[in-house]
Amino acid sequence: MSSNQPPFGVLLVNLGTPEAPTAGAVRKYLAEFLWDPRVVDVARPLWWLILHGVILRIRPARVAKAYASVWRDDGSPLMHFSLQQQRALKEALSQQFGQDIPVALAMTYGEPSMEQAGKVLRQAGVNNMLVLPLYPQYSASTTAAVFDRLAKGLKACPHLPGMRWINSYYNHPLYIQALAQSVRDYWQAHGRGDRLMMSFHGIPQRYEDNGDPYPAQCRETAHLLAAELRLQPEQWICSFQSRFGREEWVKPYTDFTLRDWGQAKAGRVDIISPAFAVDCLETLEELDVENRHLYLEAGGREYHYIPCLNDREDHIRMMVELVMANTAGWLKTE
Numbered sequence: 001m002s003s004n005q006p007p008f009g010v011l012l013v014n015l016g017t018p019e020a021p022t023a024g025a026v027r028k029y030l031a032e033f034l035w036d037p038r039v040v041d042v043a044r045p046l047w048w049l050i051l052h053g054v055i056l057r058i059r060p061a062r063v064a065k066a067y068a069s070v071w072r073d074d075g076s077p078l079m080h081f082s083l084q085q086q087r088a089l090k091e092a093l094s095q096q097f098g099q100d101i102p103v104a105l106a107m108t109y110g111e112p113s114m115e116q117a118g119k120v121l122r123q124a125g126v127n128n129m130l131v132l133p134l135y136p137q138y139s140a141s142t143t144a145a146v147f148d149r150l151a152k153g154l155k156a157c158p159h160l161p162g163m164r165w166i167n168s169y170y171n172h173p174l175y176i177q178a179l180a181q182s183v184r185d186y187w188q189a190h191g192r193g194d195r196l197m198m199s200f201h202g203i204p205q206r207y208e209d210n211g212d213p214y215p216a217q218c219r220e221t222a223h224l225l226a227a228e229l230r231l232q233p234e235q236w237i238c239s240f241q242s243r244f245g246r247e248e249w250v251k252p253y254t255d256f257t258l259r260d261w262g263q264a265k266a267g268r269v270d271i272i273s274p275a276f277a278v279d280c281l282e283t284l285e286e287l288d289v290e291n292r293h294l295y296l297e298a299g300g301r302e303y304h305y306i307p308c309l310n311d312r313e314d315h316i317r318m319m320v321e322l323v324m325a326n327t328a329g330w331l332k333t334e
């Protein structure tokens with residue numbers, strides 16, 4: 001290993017997002033994302049007909065409008081905050097290790113692709129790579145899809161780097177503490193609600209029945225966060241959002257619960273979404289706009305959305321700890 005060669009590099013991976021808030025770009029994104037059997041497991045010929053014959057003809061125009069309402073200068077919120085996170089982690093790791101640690105960002109669907117990120121790491125001289133999927137809770141539909149896409153991206157690589165992999169961090173003490181601190185910070189600035197809703201992206205109930213541990217890990221994150229905040233059982237709920245299609249998804253549903261609470265004239269609800277490492281369409285549009293209207297129109301009094309951890313210092317600190325714990329033996333001095 002030459003003296004300026006880094007001991008390892010980090011590959012951060014998130015889901016992917018359209019390149020523009022237009023129907024065409026959203027169609028391209030959804031066509032790739034929703035064709036992955038890890039995401040939708042319906043038999044291929046039937047799913048091809050439904051996807052191309054129905055969904056991709058109708059959904060992109062509606063979803064593009066939602067993206068347009070939250071779009072940023074440098075892309076969608078998911079892209080904007082992921083880039084911020086990548087820069088912050090690189091900076092923090094370089095300070096921690098006293099040398100430059102390359103950190104590349106890839107998306108499972110779209111760009112930057114695994115191939116592009118791999119090139120960045122290769123050019124930086126990386127021989128050992130830690131893969132950190134940005135999903136606190138493991139799901140076959142997200143984390144395993146990263147693995148599939150990474151393997152595909154490495155097919156043409158003659159000399160694979162040493163590789164390690166972080167499967168999940170749903171119960172990591174620093175992750176729970178960062179979530180709790182973000183809630184406390186929010187309460188400090190905006191007052192405190194009567195109930196805290198912890199709303200996670202859902203998956204079909206069938207996926208859990210077939211062994212996907214994601215909902216159980218979400219429930220565990222929620223319990224740990226409630227305990228950290230010393231909440232009583234009636235002060236919090238773990239729910240699931242972002243349903244897609246007609247089959248049953250894991251329950252309770254965020255939107256149905258908010259409607260019921262609104263109709264029961266519940267007071268102030270605070271909502272946080274701990275399944276997402278960064279804010280995205282599903283938080284800034286679905287939770288902060290759509291579900292806010294739903295709750296207030298049903299009769300609820302006040303609704304507050306608490307942002308994702310994004311590039312908060314305690315979030316980045318947790319990532320540094322994850323990296324340190326998973327790169328033992330890769331440092332020159334060890």
Ligand SMILES: C=CC1=C(C)c2cc3[nH]c(cc4nc(cc5[nH]c(cc1n2)c(C)c5CCC(=O)O)C(CCC(=O)O)=C4C)c(C)c3C=C
Pocket residue numbers: 015016017018030039040059063076077078135139141142201202203204214242244275276279280281282
């Ligand atoms: C069967 C469909 C879907 C499954 C299963 C699913 C699981 C899942 N998704 C995330 C994280 C994100 N999903 C996002 C958007 C999104 N998700 C689906 C469908 C499924 N997700 C769709 C169709 C969309 C696109 C928007 C829409 O058409 O409604 C996003 C946001 C992307 C962005 O650009 O902002 C994220 C992030 C998780 C964590 C998860 C299961 C664990």
Ligand SMILES: [Fe+2]
Pocket residue numbers: 201242
């Ligand atoms: Fe999703």
Ligand SMILES: [Fe+2]
Pocket residue numbers: 242281282286
């Ligand atoms: Fe959504």
